[in-house]
Amino acid sequence: MVLADLGRKITSALRSLGNATIINKEVLDGLLKDICTALLEADVNIKLVKQLRENVRSVIDFEEMAAGLNKRRMIQMAVFKELVKLVDPGVKAWTPVKGRTNVVMFVGLQGSGKTTTCTKMAYYYVRKGWKCALVCADTFRAGAFDQLKQNATKARIPFYGSYTESDPVVIASEGVEKFTNEGFEVIIVDTSGRHKQESSLFEEMLAISTTTQPNLIIYVMDASVGQACEGQARAFNSKVDVGAVIITKLDGHAKGGGALSAVAATQSPIIFIGTGEHIDDFEQFKVKPFVSKLLGMGDIEGLIDK
Amino acid sequence: FGSFLKTFNYNKALTEADLEPILNQLRDHLIAKNVASEIAVKLCDSVSAKLVGQQMNTWLGLKSFVRQSLEDSILRILSPNRNVNILRDIRAKSSPYAIVFCGVNGVGKSTNLAKIANWLIVNNVRVLVIACDTFRAGAIEQLRTHITALKNIHERDGRQASKVDLFEKGYGKDSAAIAMEGINYARTAGYGCCLVDTAGRMQGNEPLMKQLAKLIKINEPDLTLFVGEALVGNEAVDQLTKFNNSLLDNGCRGVTANASAINGIVLTKFDTIDDQVGAAISMTYITGQPIVFVGVGQTYRDLKQLNAKAVVKALMK
Numbered sequence: 001m002v003l004a005d006l007g008r009k010i011t012s013a014l015r016s017l018g019n020a021t022i023i024n025k026e027v028l029d030g031l032l033k034d035i036c037t038a039l040l041e042a043d044v045n046i047k048l049v050k051q052l053r054e055n056v057r058s059v060i061d062f063e064e065m066a067a068g069l070n071k072r073r074m075i076q077m078a079v080f081k082e083l084v085k086l087v088d089p090g091v092k093a094w095t096p097v098k099g100r101t102n103v104v105m106f107v108g109l110q111g112s113g114k115t116t117t118c119t120k121m122a123y124y125y126v127r128k129g130w131k132c133a134l135v136c137a138d139t140f141r142a143g144a145f146d147q148l149k150q151n152a153t154k155a156r157i158p159f160y161g162s163y164t165e166s167d168p169v170v171i172a173s174e175g176v177e178k179f180t181n182e183g184f185e186v187i188i189v190d191t192s193g194r195h196k197q198e199s200s201l202f203e204e205m206l207a208i209s210t211t212t213q214p215n216l217i218i219y220v221m222d223a224s225v226g227q228a229c230e231g232q233a234r235a236f237n238s239k240v241d242v243g244a245v246i247i248t249k250l251d252g253h254a255k256g257g258g259a260l261s262a263v264a265a266t267q268s269p270i271i272f273i274g275t276g277e278h279i280d281d282f283e284q285f286k287v288k289p290f291v292s293k294l295l296g297m298g299d300i301e302g303l304i305d306k
Numbered sequence: 307f308g309s310f311l312k313t314f315n316y317n318k319a320l321t322e323a324d325l326e327p328i329l330n331q332l333r334d335h336l337i338a339k340n341v342a343s344e345i346a347v348k349l350c351d352s353v354s355a356k357l358v359g360q361q362m363n364t365w366l367g368l369k370s371f372v373r374q375s376l377e378d379s380i381l382r383i384l385s386p387n388r389n390v391n392i393l394r395d396i397r398a399k400s401s402p403y404a405i406v407f408c409g410v411n412g413v414g415k416s417t418n419l420a421k422i423a424n425w426l427i428v429n430n431v432r433v434l435v436i437a438c439d440t441f442r443a444g445a446i447e448q449l450r451t452h453i454t455a456l457k458n459i460h461e462r463d464g465r466q467a468s469k470v471d472l473f474e475k476g477y478g479k480d481s482a483a484i485a486m487e488g489i490n491y492a493r494t495a496g497y498g499c500c501l502v503d504t505a506g507r508m509q510g511n512e513p514l515m516k517q518l519a520k521l522i523k524i525n526e527p528d529l530t531l532f533v534g535e536a537l538v539g540n541e542a543v544d545q546l547t548k549f550n551n552s553l554l555d556n557g558c559r560g561v562t563a564n565a566s567a568i569n570g571i572v573l574t575k576f577d578t579i580d581d582q583v584g585a586a587i588s589m590t591y592i593t594g595q596p597i598v599f600v601g602v603g604q605t606y607r608d609l610k611q612l613n614a615k616a617v618v619k620a621l622m623k
């Protein structure tokens with residue numbers, strides 16, 4: 001399971017609380033050390049990890065804690081709450097509206113998996129009975145249109161693109177207009193890979209977004225990205241209005257903790273995950289069941305909601 | 307007067323307890339710079355082991371003393387004991403020199419292969435690019451686009467023999483066999499260097515790793531380059547360990563006697579990470595192999611040599 005290794009480590013750290021005869025500051029520090037190590041090994045941003053440690057510490061006050069209070073429970077809850085905060089930005093995930101045009105734009109770093117994931121998502125909705133189409137607004141990467149074309153053809157999804165037009169803004173607006181007129185419900189726009197250090201690429205992204213007026217912008221990120229993730233995700237989100245995150249390549253060994261940093265940076269939920277190169281290696285992602293499963297402690301989740 | 311006393315007191319053999327708070331800070335600093343956490347811990351442990359029992363140099367503060375020691379060991383990790391000199395080796399060889407590019411999905415294998423082709427052409431080497439990614443949609447068209455662009459740059463006058471060509475057999479075929487055919491063709495047609503592009507694969511995907519091992523085993527390239535992106539975090543450790551081990555387990559041997567199947571690293575997307583340069587350290591620490599090229603952008607010119615001192619400087623900043 002995704003992030004399972006991380007979950008196991010955290011759960012076993014929490015379980016060690018149960019074995020300790022007295023719960024004092026040393027025990028808590030030991031627990032926090034184990035949890036933070038696990039998070040760092042999973043590529044969660046170090047600033048977030050430090051914050052989590054401080055937040056848990058500040059909740060647990062050993063001097064003032066009434067003697068009868070269950071310290072174990074309090075610590076577990078505090079940790080759980082902080083972890084939920086990492087994965088769950090607290091906003092509802094966007095869903096397309098039936099019978100209307102829903103434009104979705106994919107953005108992200110170079111090679112993160114946008115083009116592959118575009119087709120996966122279109123295929124996902126096609127199988128659920130939606131009318132979907134793809135627009136290739138990547139005129140930069142060598143072979144980008146051929147890649148999308150071959151994927152779309154194989155999945156029998158209508159697509160739009162051009163070998164001669166070099167302006168992605170033109171292609172995006174033509175493609176979206178064409179498919180809107182033809183009554184497509186989900187129109188997915190693929191764009192080139194880009195990074196915050198090259199401002200012209202960010203301007204181009206903004207221009208595509210301005211002309212196509214997407215209902216949702218998805219930030220696609222690779223599960224293996226390390227500490228640079230947070231800064232990039234934040235920059236993307238401050239240029240365009242990112243509304244959701246998709247994590248790809250979770251079929252590798254990566255624990256995907258970097259993705260949690262992207263969630264925090266964009267304040268957007270993870271909606272799908274990619275688990276392979278094939279078109280159906282794609283799963284919907286739901287935060288709450290995920291966290292309970294992650295920690296194997298659904299009962300505590302119930303307590304927090306009260 | 308007080309500071310004089312303090313200096314005096316510190317002039318003793320260092321203990322672990324003296325070092326721990328400083329090394330803890332440095333470890334977190336390395337992690338924030340994207341050094342894999344396991345490696346950040348090992349680096350700090352080795353500095354501790356080296357310094358415990360030493361008399362401290364009183365002219366430096368304890369903190370700068372420890373930092374200096376860490377900097378030294380990182381610089382050593384980044385400075386390989388072996389140099390890869392591709393141009394020299396190509397010239398020394400009568401048959402075509404073959405380089406295989408491998409790595410996980412989307413890291414920049416094909417793009418940096420094209421940049422390296424450009425660099426070879428500039429250095430008067432005739433290049434044959436062999437398309438062995440027969441799986442990913444558009445992989446062959448991607449290479450063809452690069453070859454066409456390179457021909458436009460380098461073969462304008464059209465009088466000489468071609469300087470770069472593509473060898474491809476379409477999709478869905480056995481990559482090891484295509485590599486062999488391509489290299490044989492290069493031999494008869496007099497190319498100086500073959501660049502073999504392979505499909506991206508996850509390090510834990512056994513069938514795909516076996517396929518790569520087969521390609522390398524039967525073709526015995528002169529150089530096997532692992533392509534890794536500077537963006538990668540802790541996963542760098544697992545990627546490199548498993549690529550190298552899978553190749554060794556499946557019968558590939560390094561050209562050199564050091565028993566590494568990977569002979570060098572191409573570090574890509576170095577332009578996307580500001581000063582979070584830690585992946586360079588993780589990758590060299592794990593393999594002991596040099597970073598042969600650094601990719602710093604998406605054009606043919608964006609190919610550099612690693613500047614170890616600059617990396618250390620960015621890391622310690």
Ligand SMILES: Nc1nc2c(ncn2[C@@H]2O[C@H](COP(=O)(O)OP(=O)(O)OP(=O)(O)O)[C@@H](O)[C@H]2O)c(=O)[nH]1
Nearest residue numbers: 110111112113114115116193249274275276411412
């Ligand atoms: N194993 C695995 N590979 C994936 C997954 N998603 C995408 N890939 C692979 O990752 C590589 C890059 O994917 P692309 O879709 O080309 O990435 P991109 O973001 O469009 O790249 P640019 O357009 O160049 O920025 C390809 O080899 C894909 O097959 C996944 O979930 N698992």
Ligand SMILES: Nc1nc2c(ncn2[C@@H]2O[C@H](COP(=O)(O)OP(=O)(O)OP(=O)(O)O)[C@@H](O)[C@H]2O)c(=O)[nH]1
Nearest residue numbers: 110111411412413414415416417506575601602603
């Ligand atoms: N910014 C930047 N982008 C790069 C660099 N090298 C490659 N890229 C981009 O990364 C993306 C993926 O590059 P590819 O060369 O297709 O990667 P690959 O490893 O061959 O991918 P697969 O064959 O699908 O596994 C493309 O958009 C490249 O332009 C680099 O050094 N810097």
Ligand SMILES: [Mg+2]
Nearest residue numbers: 114115138144
């Ligand atoms: Mg793409």
Ligand SMILES: [Mg+2]
Nearest residue numbers: 415416439445
């Ligand atoms: Mg490739």
